[in-house]
Amino acid sequence: MTTEAPRTVREGTPVARIPGSKSLTNRALLLAAAAPGTSRLRAPLVSDDTVAFRTALTALGARLGTDGPDDCWEVTGIGRGPAGPARVWCADAGTAGRFLPPFAATGHGTFVFDGSEQLRARPHGGLVDALTRLGARVRAADGGGLPLRLEAAGLDGGEITVDASTSSQHVSGLLMAAPLTRHGLTLDAPALVSRPYVDMTLALMRRFGARADESAGRLTIRPGRYRPTDLTIEPDASTASYFFAAAAVTGGGVTVPGLGTGSLQGDLRFVDVLAEAGARVTVTAGTTTVTGGDGLRGGFDVDMGDISDTFMTLAAIAPLADAPVTIHGIGHARLKESDRIDAVAANLRACGVRVEDGPDRITVHPGRPAPARITCRRDHRIAMSFSVLALGSGVPLQLDDPGCVSKTFPGFHAELHRLFPAYAIPEHSEEEHR
Template sequence: MSSDSISVPGSKSLTNRALLMASLAKGTSHLNNVLQSEDTDVMREALEKMGVALKKTETALTISSTGEWHAPQTPLFLNNAGTAVRFLTAILSHQPFTSHIEGNKRMQERPLRDLLNGLESLGAQIESQNGCPPLTIHGKPLSSNHVVISGNNSSQYVSALLMLAPLLPDGLTITIQNGVSSKPYIDMTLDIMNKFFIQGITRVGYEQFTIPHQPYQPTTLTLEADASSATYFWGLAALNKTTIEVRHLSRKNLQADLKLLEALESMGCRVQETPNGIAVTGPTELHPLGEYNANNFPDGAMTLAVLCAFAKGKTRLKGLHNLRIKESDRLHALATELSKIGAYIQEHDDGLTIEGNPKFLHGATISTYNDHRVAMAFGMAGCRVSDMTIENPDCVKKTYPNFWNDLRMIHKEPTYPHFSHALE
């Protein structure tokens, strides 16, 4: 059995959180192993427009800030970067100036209403397009110290309020209603806040958080590899009965998509912590999962859904209603494209039923919906199924610009996806 090892880029979720906190800290912070991609570029460019000084190398950033932002002279165009839109909206609502946030067509369809309601209850004044971007944020100092927010649609709304909390004069108590989707991202946010010296946080599970007023302080951090990006290579090992190690990750890390590893073990894969990272070995035959709640790792759940089409038997993935408000309606995209390659799929409000059977799967032309994760998940499948063509392959630049080169490097077999046009 062959064995390969790969390094994937730094975590997008960690990069954008650390960028934001570094910009709020008075002094100079150093971030290593940062992700350089479209999503992190728009965050970096927005911060530069507000007077934050950033110096970058290939995998590192130095951020120098006074701890105060200045009014941007032009709108902040954030493309389809959900983390940037949600996190900046919260912080900008507390700034003493008016700002404008814009996004691409899909971003203008992605709801922010739960977050906007929470911010408005604190006294924020924000104009939106039916609860979606574009936004006009009439910033002013906020002084309330308690907010109630619904967390079932996106953990990013909660993370945005957590990062705002220490800036408020009396701190903030955040009470969560209706549960929280993708809970590990909340823990990730709190962990990064601690690394920027935010202390004294108290919590009641995922129901309430209280954060005292205090300043962010500069720091030096080395960010973990991106677990979401790692899932495609672990999935490739699962599909092709090989062993693939992804370096610079540990199961002790807090990234949500590491929870995919538990599902892979249930499907028959062997998962090993190595001195350098995490290795997955694929089984002779993948097992179906029956009923499986993937709410805690929605990005990795897309990788899992594709893998389930190769596991003979029925899997019902649930807890994924929030995939409908991501870069595309990801549940519908998965159902449509998996059906194209011969899988039997039922689409539900909160997930999918997948009748897997690898014997019936075949190549097809895959629409990516300009969604990087659709492209990468089916690119993985195209290394097992012949004659798979990926439309708009360059959409992976959103989070993993070098994905296709890395996939070709690790997968040297003849079966490999085709592209609708030459890569840029």
């Protein structure tokens, strides 16, 4: 990878129109709701998950509006923990199910959180346990998941060790609520997965006025008030991974403005993996460009635990490499919208590709995919990843649920076709889904 002086875009390279980061949008929404006054979030992601998160915040008392056609969201916060009673529908949004209960626990009243069957199946036990030990009265469904009933009377805070071996979102939710506790919070998460997402949370909290320190691996958040903040949301680095991968497997090029050396998103590190696979990568202060080389190079083993939302992108294009590719450190990806290791392995095998997988790893061998029907399991990242394999291989792969991409990028198929006209927009895509 090379780093250059800033420029707007690389000359002659197609520019991808990547929507705002889901992770940044939903964190900023919560922090703005917790602050007094009005914050403005520019270029937010407008998708199923972020709209669900917005709606959930209005149930908790925040007021949200727009300044222009979804280009800027205005959030008038409540400046404290929310007041119940409230019923909060989280839909499919894992961030809503993990971030909003700690926020509600700093307020007063009764709150009931629920979501889709897909979200109910995702783990919430670590969060429920942490809130209980901090003094909240929480009653969860069998297995520690949603629906969750919370009797809130504020939180004192204190010191706590959190099991974050299945999701870093538990930690982020507790951290964002911490300034609203009476005495602040010191948190230790020795088995933390996806650390870059916690770093993102801390960076945004500081932007909204929180005082956060780290020492010997322990995070200390002091009590205080958030302040309203205007923020421009970066393009989503996880979503950008599909377009970067498309460039790598077609020999083309893609530039994404707004993602550069100062990005808050750990998933931008995916371009380092593509560089190892033979792509040419250039990162400036304000852009990232990927250009395909002379085919995809395999023969390497990579730990993608910190950027696990992009492991599927690599695994899906790995059959096009000249040697096997092994990805490890991704065991927690089995507990996302789907069992993502199993979903990738099963779909690659359906395409006739040789795959070996284990509890936290997958090895993909080279091979030309055969036409197949891809089972998306209502998981947007499975649909997007295998769309790139279809493009790169030239083999027709039929997605059983192409519209599930609306969770994070309703216009995904159209944008991939615009940049790479060889990609055929699937029938019954997201326009019909919506």
